[in-house]
Amino acid sequence: MNSSNVADRPILADLVDLSIQVDRDAALNPPELRRRDRPIGQKLAHLAGKPQGQLRQWLREISRDKPTQAGATAVKTLHRMALILAAVGLIIGWGAALAIFAYDGTRPVNVVNVLAAFVGVQLLLLLLTAIVALPRNLLQRLPGARPVQDLLGWLSPGRLVPAVARYLPAEHRLALEAALGRHKAGHMAYGQVQKWLILRFSQILAIAFNIGALAGCLYLVTVSDLAFGWSTTLTVDSQNFHSLITQLAWPWRSWLPGAVPSIEVIDATRYFRFDHGILPNAPDGSADVATLGQWWPFLLMAIACYGLLPRLGLFVLSQWRLDAALKTALVHAPGALQILDRMNRALVETAATEPEVRMKSGAIQEVPFPAHSLDRNRPNAYLINWAGINADEEQFDRLFKQTMGVALERMLHAGRMDSIDEDERTIDEVANAAHNPAILVAVKSWEPPLLDFMDFLDSLRAAVGSERLITVTPIMLDQKREFIPADPDDLDVWKKRLQSRGDSRIDFLPLSAEAA
Amino acid sequence: MSAPAFAVVGHPNKGKSSIVATLAQDNSVQISPIPGTTVKCRHFPMKVDGEVQYILVDTPGFQRARQALAWMRARASTAAERVNVVRQFVEEHEQSGRFPDECELLKPLLDGAGILYVIDGSRPYGEEYEAEMEILRWTGQPSIALINMIRKDSYIDEWTAALEQYFKIVRVFNAMTAEFQKRLELLKAFGQLREEWQAPLARAVATLEEDRRARQRRSALAIAEMLAEMITLTVTKRIASDEDPSTKEADLARDYRTKLRKREQKGRRQIEKIYDYENLQREEAEIEVIEQDLFSLESWNMWGLKKNQLIATGALSGAALGSGFDLAVGGASLLLGAAIGSVVGGTSAWFSYKRIGEVKILGLPLGGQELRVGPARNLNFPYVVLGRALYHHAAVMHRTHAQRDVLCLDTTAEDASARSIAESQRKQLERVFTRLRNSENGSYEPVLVERLAEIIDEIMIKFTQTMLTTSITAPPRTSATANLPSDEPERADDQQPPRRAAGSQRSVD
Numbered sequence A: 001m002n003s004s005n006v007a008d009r010p011i012l013a014d015l016v017d018l019s020i021q022v023d024r025d026a027a028l029n030p031p032e033l034r035r036r037d038r039p040i041g042q043k044l045a046h047l048a049g050k051p052q053g054q055l056r057q058w059l060r061e062i063s064r065d066k067p068t069q070a071g072a073t074a075v076k077t078l079h080r081m082a083l084i085l086a087a088v089g090l091i092i093g094w095g096a097a098l099a100i101f102a103y104d105g106t107r108p109v110n111v112v113n114v115l116a117a118f119v120g121v122q123l124l125l126l127l128l129t130a131i132v133a134l135p136r137n138l139l140q141r142l143p144g145a146r147p148v149q150d151l152l153g154w155l156s157p158g159r160l161v162p163a164v165a166r167y168l169p170a171e172h173r174l175a176l177e178a179a180l181g182r183h184k185a186g187h188m189a190y191g192q193v194q195k196w197l198i199l200r201f202s203q204i205l206a207i208a209f210n211i212g213a214l215a216g217c218l219y220l221v222t223v224s225d226l227a228f229g230w231s232t233t234l235t236v237d238s239q240n241f242h243s244l245i246t247q248l249a250w251p252w253r254s255w256l257p258g259a260v261p262s263i264e265v266i267d268a269t270r271y272f273r274f275d276h277g278i279l280p281n282a283p284d285g286s287a288d289v290a291t292l293g294q295w296w297p298f299l300l301m302a303i304a305c306y307g308l309l310p311r312l313g314l315f316v317l318s319q320w321r322l323d324a325a326l327k328t329a330l331v332h333a334p335g336a337l338q339i340l341d342r343m344n345r346a347l348v349e350t351a352a353t354e355p356e357v358r359m360k361s362g363a364i365q366e367v368p369f370p371a372h373s374l375d376r377n378r379p380n381a382y383l384i385n386w387a388g389i390n391a392d393e394e395q396f397d398r399l400f401k402q403t404m405g406v407a408l409e410r411m412l413h414a415g416r417m418d419s420i421d422e423d424e425r426t427i428d429e430v431a432n433a434a435h436n437p438a439i440l441v442a443v444k445s446w447e448p449p450l451l452d453f454m455d456f457l458d459s460l461r462a463a464v465g466s467e468r469l470i471t472v473t474p475i476m477l478d479q480k481r482e483f484i485p486a487d488p489d490d491l492d493v494w495k496k497r498l499q500s501r502g503d504s505r506i507d508f509l510p511l512s513a514e515a516a
Numbered sequence B: 001m002s003a004p005a006f007a008v009v010g011h012p013n014k015g016k017s018s019i020v021a022t023l024a025q026d027n028s029v030q031i032s033p034i035p036g037t038t039v040k041c042r043h044f045p046m047k048v049d050g051e052v053q054y055i056l057v058d059t060p061g062f063q064r065a066r067q068a069l070a071w072m073r074a075r076a077s078t079a080a081e082r083v084n085v086v087r088q089f090v091e092e093h094e095q096s097g098r099f100p101d102e103c104e105l106l107k108p109l110l111d112g113a114g115i116l117y118v119i120d121g122s123r124p125y126g127e128e129y130e131a132e133m134e135i136l137r138w139t140g141q142p143s144i145a146l147i148n149m150i151r152k153d154s155y156i157d158e159w160t161a162a163l164e165q166y167f168k169i170v171r172v173f174n175a176m177t178a179e180f181q182k183r184l185e186l187l188k189a190f191g192q193l194r195e196e197w198q199a200p201l202a203r204a205v206a207t208l209e210e211d212r213r214a215r216q217r218r219s220a221l222a223i224a225e226m227l228a229e230m231i232t233l234t235v236t237k238r239i240a241s242d243e244d245p246s247t248k249e250a251d252l253a254r255d256y257r258t259k260l261r262k263r264e265q266k267g268r269r270q271i272e273k274i275y276d277y278e279n280l281q282r283e284e285a286e287i288e289v290i291e292q293d294l295f296s297l298e299s300w301n302m303w304g305l306k307k308n309q310l311i312a313t314g315a316l317s318g319a320a321l322g323s324g325f326d327l328a329v330g331g332a333s334l335l336l337g338a339a340i341g342s343v344v345g346g347t348s349a350w351f352s353y354k355r356i357g358e359v360k361i362l363g364l365p366l367g368g369q370e371l372r373v374g375p376a377r378n379l380n381f382p383y384v385v386l387g388r389a390l391y392h393h394a395a396v397m398h399r400t401h402a403q404r405d406v407l408c409l410d411t412t413a414e415d416a417s418a419r420s421i422a423e424s425q426r427k428q429l430e431r432v433f434t435r436l437r438n439s440e441n442g443s444y445e446p447v448l449v450e451r452l453a454e455i456i457d458e459i460m461i462k463f464t465q466t467m468l469t470t471s472i473t474a475p476p477r478t479s480a481t482a483n484l485p486s487d488e489p490e491r492a493d494d495q496q497p498p499r500r501a502a503g504s505q506r507s508v509d
């Protein structure tokens, strides 16, 4: 994978492959793409600032395991088409030469015809080509040129393809239609590429045509004895015609005087339709007949200069513009900016590397609380204040009298800092109370039920036996330390947690709104 | 030197996972009001090009801190022994299974992680926190206390007083709403914990800032693409010459709207993905398309030429093709070349055609009429689309990954957002919009999108700062589709806000 490798490959192939790759990538997630492309970007750090080189090298890296043939195939197809076009051009050129230079011995080959076909028409077509080739923004200043360009563009037989597709086997038809749909959507991205590609093909055909014509002309000149003459309905005298011819021969008249017919030759080769004989003005004598042949170098040079040369020039131009267009298209192709961004931006990841361990849920069996059954006949209760709720015994006493009609006999503490022993003492006291007081446990509703508390409940349950009712009451205090109703969400958490213990003698008794 | 690690520890349900989700921008973190949702430590390495800059560790909360501390106290008589006792505690109870949560959360600390102790400052302080704070102190690791505000009440003062007994740095940090800058500040504070952590954290902060900018630029490009596609969207329907076009209008209009909406939805998802939100639930009023002249009717023929084009083409060819033979020379070369060009343009698609399976087979009547909707000619349309997209983008940017509710987008604020585009920027936008509107067949030059992305990026920089205030102060509107309200007379005419409704059309030129 060196950079010479990249240079060898036609950009067009890369362009096609790039669009396929972008298509494929659409199925992947952006983070995946970043992880894939950033290392490539780092590897290509030496290409920083050269987006085109980066993109092409990126393609190479990406398609290493699964190289696509599409780009190569497209280029091969184009080469083949160029060859075919060249062959067609040669044949048409040759045929055209044979047709125009057709000489049956009765009438000379009319130079005017040759010039009209090989110079006049060619120059006209050259003009059209030039219009198509002009950049768009320049055209805007040229009145009327833009519609012409549009119209020439409309002349695309590509528009016939859907009609043809109808007769193709289903699979090919679908593919072709997909291709056309795609072609439409991406039209602008590849617009310049297409334009110069088309123009380049035109030049290949035209060059081949001119070469064919020249070859045909040379062939006829060598194998047969052609007589040239000139004739036109317009009133043109030999003098004027001579000056026209000399003008035409301007490019070569200084260094190839033999290819410019003299006034005598022009005089001698004029003929009229109703004249008898081939060239009535021609002086007799074989030496003079040879001078009549002077026309053919002129004609050859005219075809070469006005047919072949401009086309060669245009070919070079279109090749140059095509390369430029391909380079731009590559960098501006849909998705290219994103690829460059992925390659050149540091890959920043912050997410977890391991998957989340899901909390086991659903397996817990929830036991319903007993029907509200705080024993009203046992008005005395022991309150266990869990984790130091900041309220004194009187406050609690008032609260429980109001809400449950029980009087607090004692308030004990548990769950406070530092003393696990205190928890044990509390449990002992509750368990050893001979008159079996009701057991109330007040907890902070805003703190979640911890295992620490569950351990405590376990110990308490073990100490008091499985039948004693234990009532848990989540408490909520406002900022003035007054009791207020607890947050329903908090209560829900507590309720679920207590139910999940599977102890049917645990009651859950939050403060109702009015009680607070 | 290994990368600095920070373990987020504390009581269950105080927002540890939320803080981690926000800082790590990770939606996969489980956040729930049920305590004990996090059961295993989870590592969130911040990596730049694969190189770890720092690691955040989410941990389960303390469940039996008092018992653990009692165990430790019984074994350590001097301060010097404490770390070893903690280590001993973990080793012993990994086997016993008595303190699974404590073992899990102490392990990273014993491996050298800094402590981020999280409490909820909207609930009163309680002495049951002291055991866990003491244990944390015993690990000997540098620590910060973070006061998270889950609810409205504030007990910050009493908390601060208590926390300062145990922690050098105490900060308020709202896990749910922390702006990007706040998060960066917090990261910088982490760097203060240890001399050698300062440099890597500062580097990480710089990278994150850069990354944020890059994401914004990516978003601008995605929005520009969406905008271009929505403006140039066209749907057409060919109808036979004896059919009444108006019977097809409803179908076609529906088709057009559906496509517009789909494209917009796709754009929303793209933006969300850029900011690492997968499957974000979103609630947004659908875009309204009220075009008076939604439809245009044109005749077409097999060549795809419109009638007048056809006549002109005929005339031109007639003029150019005088002799009959030059058709073979230049004309043919043009035509052939064009054919080749079209095929080449589509070669790539040949290979992926199976994925584009829904391409319709083209029907083949030779000529008729074509009913067409789009490109959107309405002058306000692009601004409505852009305003909505900008607002959505800002909302996504302001969101944190701890928020798990539906993202609600408010239409009145969307309008306000389009209005906040500066005049000079609107002029630049208008130039691009005009060219997009006039493009054919939904094809436009890609440079237009790039230009658009640049402008949008500029707008975004300003916009994301002002968006939230605008959205709150924007007066509520009853109808999203109403015309320009007349209750805003102070606005000069040329600064009229683009509105969703598109009743009237100004001409483009």
Ligand SMILES: Nc1nc2c(ncn2[C@@H]2O[C@H](COP(=O)(O)OP(=O)(O)O)[C@@H](O)[C@H]2O)c(=O)[nH]1
Pocket (backbone or CB within 6 Å): B011, B012, B013, B014, B015, B016, B017, B018, B019, B030, B031, B032, B033, B034, B035, B036, B037, B038, B061, B148, B149, B150, B151, B174, B175, B176, B177
């Ligand atoms: N409103 C609000 N809720 C929060 C915030 N932080 C956490 N919560 C909520 O508190 C609950 C527990 O959060 P989580 O992060 O799971 O706590 P953890 O147990 O410490 O990991 C969840 O329901 C969160 O939605 C906050 O800053 N604001």
Ligand SMILES: [Mg+2]
Pocket (backbone or CB within 6 Å): B016, B017, B018, B030, B037, B038, B059, B060
């Ligand atoms: Mg958690």
